[in-house]
Amino acid sequence: MPTVNLTYREALRACIIEEMEADQNVFLMGEDIGRYQGTFRVTQGLFDKFGPKRIIDTPIVEPGFTGIAIGAAMTGLRPVIEMMTMSFSILALDQIINHAAKIHYMTGGQAKVPLVVRGPGGAANQLSAQHSHSMEGWYAHTPGLKVVAPATAEDAYGMLRTAIHDDNPVIFTENPGLYGVKGDIELNSGFSVPFGKARVARQGTDVSLIAYSRMVSVCEKAAEELEAQGIKCEVIDVRSLLPLDTETIFGSVAKTHRAVVVYEDWKSGSFGAEIAARIGEQCFDELDAPVARVGGLNVPMPYSRVLELECIPNEANVIEAVQRLS
Amino acid sequence: MKPNQESPADLELYYRQMVQIRAFENRCNAVYRAGKAGGYLHVYIGMEATAVGWINSLKIGWDYVITAYRDHAHPMLMGSDPVKLMAEIMGRKDGYSHGKGGSMHLYDIEKGFFGGWGIVGGHTPLGAGLAFGSKYKGEDRVTLNFLGDGAANAGVFFETLNMAALWELPCIFIIENNEFAMGTRLEYHAADTELAKRGYPFGMKHERLDGMDVLQVRQDAKRIVDWVRKNQKPYLVEVMNYRFAGHGAADNDRQLYRTKEEEDKAQHRDPIERMEHYLLKNNVMSEEKMEAIREEYETWADEVMEKADASPHPDPSEVYDHVYTDMEPEKGH
Ligand SMILES: Cc1ncc(C[n+]2csc(CCOP(=O)(O)OP(=O)(O)O)c2C)c(N)n1
Ligand SMILES: [Mg+2]
Numbered sequence: 084m085p086t087v088n089l090t091y092r093e094a095l096r097a098c099i100i101e102e103m104e105a106d107q108n109v110f111l112m113g114e115d116i117g118r119y120q121g122t123f124r125v126t127q128g129l130f131d132k133f134g135p136k137r138i139i140d141t142p143i144v145e146p147g148f149t150g151i152a153i154g155a156a157m158t159g160l161r162p163v164i165e166m167m168t169m170s171f172s173i174l175a176l177d178q179i180i181n182h183a184a185k186i187h188y189m190t191g192g193q194a195k196v197p198l199v200v201r202g203p204g205g206a207a208n209q210l211s212a213q214h215s216h217s218m219e220g221w222y223a224h225t226p227g228l229k230v231v232a233p234a235t236a237e238d239a240y241g242m243l244r245t246a247i248h249d250d251n252p253v254i255f256t257e258n259p260g261l262y263g264v265k266g267d268i269e270l271n272s273g274f275s276v277p278f279g280k281a282r283v284a285r286q287g288t289d290v291s292l293i294a295y296s297r298m299v300s301v302c303e304k305a306a307e308e309l310e311a312q313g314i315k316c317e318v319i320d321v322r323s324l325l326p327l328d329t330e331t332i333f334g335s336v337a338k339t340h341r342a343v344v345v346y347e348d349w350k351s352g353s354f355g356a357e358i359a360a361r362i363g364e365q366c367f368d369e370l371d372a373p374v375a376r377v378g379g380l381n382v383p384m385p386y387s388r389v390l391e392l393e394c395i396p397n398e399a400n401v402i403e404a405v406q407r408l409s
Numbered sequence: 410m411k412p413n414q415e416s417p418a419d420l421e422l423y424y425r426q427m428v429q430i431r432a433f434e435n436r437c438n439a440v441y442r443a444g445k446a447g448g449y450l451h452v453y454i455g456m457e458a459t460a461v462g463w464i465n466s467l468k469i470g471w472d473y474v475i476t477a478y479r480d481h482a483h484p485m486l487m488g489s490d491p492v493k494l495m496a497e498i499m500g501r502k503d504g505y506s507h508g509k510g511g512s513m514h515l516y517d518i519e520k521g522f523f524g525g526w527g528i529v530g531g532h533t534p535l536g537a538g539l540a541f542g543s544k545y546k547g548e549d550r551v552t553l554n555f556l557g558d559g560a561a562n563a564g565v566f567f568e569t570l571n572m573a574a575l576w577e578l579p580c581i582f583i584i585e586n587n588e589f590a591m592g593t594r595l596e597y598h599a600a601d602t603e604l605a606k607r608g609y610p611f612g613m614k615h616e617r618l619d620g621m622d623v624l625q626v627r628q629d630a631k632r633i634v635d636w637v638r639k640n641q642k643p644y645l646v647e648v649m650n651y652r653f654a655g656h657g658a659a660d661n662d663r664q665l666y667r668t669k670e671e672e673d674k675a676q677h678r679d680p681i682e683r684m685e686h687y688l689l690k691n692n693v694m695s696e697e698k699m700e701a702i703r704e705e706y707e708t709w710a711d712e713v714m715e716k717a718d719a720s721p722h723p724d725p726s727e728v729y730d731h732v733y734t735d736m737e738p739e740k741g742h
Contacts, residue, residue, distance in 0.1 A: 119666060143563060209511060210449060213514075380729075386514065389500070
């Protein structure tokens with residue numbers, strides 16, 4: 084099998100192509116994904132390759148096309164729909180939360196919704212208050228959904244495959260800052276990454292930094308700087324929020340006895356707070372310090388770059404939190 | 410162009426306003442390219458006649474206007490300070506929102522300009538709500554509710570039309586049909602491309618109108634604004650115009666959704682050139698005077714940009730201001 088070095092964006096595309104070739108029931112829907120090649124170019128070339136029956140440009144109607152995808156999924160199709168940004172999935176919350184997430188349960192197992200909702204989530208560069216949401220916490224709060232947030236090109240490739248094969252609605256969030264990161268991908272290998280398995284991104288003995296999506300690389304950089312100060316951080320890439328691999332997280336905390344949970348979402352009431360709570364509940368005897376959190380400021384994302392940078396957690400914030408623990 | 414009863418002073422005013430908007434918008438693109446604005450920025454180049462014709466038909470300072478993210482021209486026509494607009498677009502302290510909003514989120518509430526919204530279709534019920542507010546209070550205000558052809562498909566827009574008709578709200582829905590929703594052409598996004606018909610199922614008066622001939626726009630707008638003010642009922646218009654620029658300053662891929670020939674053809678509809686032609690032919694203005702006006706606004710736009718650029722960036726401590734009216738959120742990372 085050929086191994087190629089691909090960007091996160093290309094890795095997603097490669098997986099989509101392989102899955103569409105393998106299964107006629109897989110199709111894509113979204114705004115500007117076809118003729119315009121996708122806002123972030125994840126779907127570049129797919130319209131030419133697969134045609135308008137399977138690469139469907141929709142009007143700007145997230146609730147409507149999400150609902151149609153859910154209905155189609157109930158008939159056995161496997162829609163992969165793109166939210167131009169996850170902020171726009173707010174319009175489709177009713178379809179996702181009140182419909183998709185409930186269907187298997189309400190039908191007593193009669194109906195399944197093999198749906199993937201994917202797209203960029205989180206802040207980019209001055210997109211301001213209405214376009215910068217981290218939505219994963221809203222979804223990971225909801226029983227009936229699965230939620231993943233890969234941080235690397237390899238995981239993007241392997242987890243999208245798992246998402247497409249999954250018979251449940253899956254929210255697949257991609258931070259816009261990750262589209263250009265590269266990784267080695269073995270094409271046509273069927274490589275997949277199971278949900279509910281965290282990844283140890285860096286080994287360490289002193290503090291566990293627990294993160295997902297783009298914050299993993301922020302933690303890795305912080306860990307490097309802290310290493311120079313003699314503090315060895317372990318970085319856990321959660322990558323699957325729901326289901327959550329508490330075994331790996333708790334195992335790391337049992338080793339380091341200190342934990343910092345790092346996430347871009349608003350600090351209060353986020354999924355990171357849930358992770359911190361679980362560590363507090365389950366690892367009380369292991370902890371040498373209270374579980375710390377580093378999250379985004381609790382404000383609507385401001386437009387000014389100066390203010391925006393103030394809101395998004397960075398390496399310095401992580402280092403400071405670690406130093407406070409030691 | 411249509412023969413009309415406008416005074417020479419009004420004709421000059423419309424010409425000046427269109428030239429001014431274009432100069433401002435060209436500067437915005439330059440500011441963006443220079444890295445002094447970020448995020449998404451959408452200019453109104455090619456569409457000037459629509460806002461000029463409609464907003465000049467309002468009682469400025471009394472009536473309300475709301476639109477989406479292509480929102481630089483509207484407040485300028487309502488008397489907002491261009492330096493404060495540009496400062497906001499550059500994310501500076503002296504901007505209308507002190508750098509919190511940016512290009513897509515301009516507001517000058519005092520002047521009756523209510524933004525400035527980034528979620529396609531999301532502002533259309535807000536506009537109806539403005540009309541609800543003025544009617545409730547017994548005022549005779551009119552609200553102009555601008556939206557794009559792409560936004561005209563949004564579910565919330567249909568919900569809004571129903572309620573606006575049901576409750577007889579004095580709101581004019583202006584669908585600016587510039588033929589594209591980002592990279593998607595009208596015929597790929599709308600099952601029926603005659604968007605004016607959106608008013609029909611709700612028994613709302615509706616018309617498809619021109620948006621490139623400023624004098625025609627002005628005449629239609631005056632007639633409809635007067636009707637809505639008098640009757641206190643909604644109206645829907647589809648205004649045909651064209652966006653000459655890319656969707657936003659970051660869209661460099663116009664060839665993906667339209668041809669060069671098509672763009673060249675559209676240039677013949679340029680509202681500014683069309684007005685110049687009219688002014689010349691009817692001996693209202695000489696070529697030299699028009700040239701002088703264009704230069705005047707080039708210089709003006711440079712000055713606006715420089716003054717805005719002199720404004721400082723907001724102080725990081727301002728990040729918590731205005732989350733609430735009366736308290737601060739939980740602070741810190
Ligand atoms: C709910 C939502 N979905 C998608 C987008 C991304 N988006 C921004 S503008 C736009 C096209 C809108 O076109 P139209 O309504 O015709 O307005 P125009 O840009 O032509 O003025 C899209 C898809 C958005 N802002 N909001
Ligand atoms: Mg449009």
